[in-house]
Amino acid sequence: MPTTLFGPKFSQDANAFVPSAIRALAPLINDPGVISFAAGVPNPETFPAGALLESCQRVLSGMPSRVLQYDVTAGFGPLREKVAERSQKKGIPTDAGGTLLTTGSQQALDLAARVLLDPGDVVLVEVPTYVGALVTIAARRAVPKGIRRNEDGIDIAHLEETVATLREAGRNVKALYTIPNFQNPSGLSMTGEAKEALAAAAERLDLAVFEDDPYGELSFDSSARGDFSPLAARIPHRTVYAGSFSKTLSAGLRVGWLHAPSDFVRKAELAKQASDLCSSTFNAAVLEDYLAHNDYDAHLLRLREFYRDRKEILMAAIRESFPPGTWFSDPAGGLFAWGRLPEGLDSRVLLSKAVAEARVAYVPGEPFIVEGEGRPFLRLTFAKEPPGKLVEGARRLGEFFRTELG
Ligand SMILES: Cc1ncc(COP(=O)(O)O)c(C=O)c1O
Structure with a gap:
């Protein structure tokens, strides 16, 4: 052609x-x-293919007219409730209303970029960082700037210095994108002190924080039970937190979510309406049923x-x-x-x-x-x-x- x-x-x-x-x-x-x-x-x-098959059968026979139908843009309410309950246990002050189901956490990244970024805006990212985030930043014609990270966390002095230099040059430095737990690609995690220091720096520098946490539940320390004290528990008013079932239950169901303050959630809903009206009701219902009938922990x-x-x-x-x-x-x-x-x-x-x-x-x-x-x-x-x-x-x-x- x-x-x-x-x-x-x-x-x-x-x-x-x-x-x-x-x-x-x-x-x-x-x-x-x-x-x-x-x-x-x-x-x-x-x-867990067998358990998910049982969930498919239960939701299709139990409520076919609901799960085969469109839903509100925020997504299937019972799953939002369950997701919010788990997040509350990690200290994130959220509820079903502060939760938006997304088509994987990748869509949460894209929505955040569309809601927050104009062409030319600067987003601070860790070096190294997730390639899929760089793609969403480029799609907004915004500019990623790298901040050094060490084995414990982000280099705060480098963060402060970079923001000051860019702002002096007239750049609009709006946001920081970070993967605090078991990062892709480095596998590194921030210590609690490093998260405290980052939260304090985000306050001082007035940055919006995008906390991407698809691996947070995959700690090798079985006693940790996945509670890796998110930044969203420390600075919820300036954090968009994204989670996902991709790495724990199924990547193909494409179910992720974001938690954010209500003004952000409302804007993200509008952006999502424009792109897909709502994520799959069926897939969300299957996961909700799985969580209700199985021991996810x-x-x-x-x-x-x-x-x-x-x-x-x-x-x-x-x-x-x-x-x-x-x-x-x-x-x-x-x-x-x-x-x-x-x-x-x-x-x-x-x-x-x-x-x-x-x-x-x-x-x-x-x-x-x-x-x-x-x-x-x-x-x-x-x-x-x-x-x-x-x-x-x-x-x-x-x-x-x-x-x-x-
Ligand atoms: C850091 C990070 N964020 C987001 C995603 C997107 O995951 P999903 O859209 O399947 O939730 C990935 C996938 O590899 C990832 O590594």
């Missing part, structure tokens, strides 16, 4: 869209013949053990196989570990060779890094492959990097 008719008619927003740099790598990293440390998806073995405990075991296997294999001078985060939850290769290795350049020769795929660091050097970094997930392949993949990749170092 010729593409000449639409090209000149594309909006300025459409011309600003950027593809996710990771999705662009898909043909390379999704080769079924390779051991994949690349896929950023939960392990399908963890989806017991499921979460099993999930944490599942991922903790795999994380430990991968990290031990990395320690054994990778060349000296390699550094890796030791994630306390989530699905990812983040590594820095020894001097002289470029993860981006070496990816296609690693896939071709070692038959192992990973995600290079560059797409996650707004400012600074991405080339030594890489993201590995321990979520997808079974234990034997985690060990074999780390062995082959370690040997590959050793050979490249010479």
Whole structure:
């Protein structure tokens, strides 16, 4: 089909869209013949398919006219109530009215960008950060600025300095996007003190905070029971909090949510109306029924053990196989570990060779890094492959990097 008719008619927003740099790598990293440390998806073995089938049957036979119908834009009320109850236990002062169901937490990010950002506005992001957030910022023609983070949290001095410099230059620095728990891609989590300091800095600097927490329930410390004291519990009046069932029950049902102050929720509802009227009533009802008939906390405990075991296997294999001078985060939850290769290795350049020769795929660091050097970094997930392949993949990749170092 010729593409000449639409090209000149594309909006300025459409011309600003950027593809996710990771999705662009898909043909390379999704080769079924390779051991994949690349896929950023939960392990399908963890989806409670049998229990969800029972929930599908119950909601379809029990209330077909409700679950097959449109709903209010905020989404299926009984699920909003259950989600809000769980969030209250984490200290977030919310209720069903302060909750908007979204099509995955990705839509919550997009709604926040549409409600808060104008072209040219600055959003502060961690270095490294989630590529999907950068895509929503670019779609608004807003500008991400990177803030350094260390193993404990965001570098507050760098945050203050960056905001001051940008504001002196006349820039509108509106918001901070952060993933405090088991971050994608680094696997790192902020300490309680780091969250306190960040909350205080957001107050001083008058920043809106977007707290993205899709991995918060996936702590490997089973005693923590997922309560990772959100920023939204500390500064609820300036925080949009996004959660998701994607990593814990099903990514394909596409059910996420946001909690925010009522003026934000009302605007986000209007933005959502414009894009999809409401998220799937059926999928929300299935999850609500699942939560009513199953012990979700017991499921979460099993999930944490599942991922903790795999994380430990991968990290031990990395320690054994990778060349000296390699550094890796030791994630306390989530699905990812983040590594820095020894001097002289470029993860981006070496990816296609690693896939071709070692038959192992990973995600290079560059797409996650707004400012600074991405080339030594890489993201590995321990979520997808079974234990034997985690060990074999780390062995082959370690040997590959050793050979490249010479
Ligand atoms: C940090 C982060 N935020 C948001 C999302 C989007 O998840 P979903 O839309 O499935 O809830 C992801 C998915 O990988 C993610 O890693």
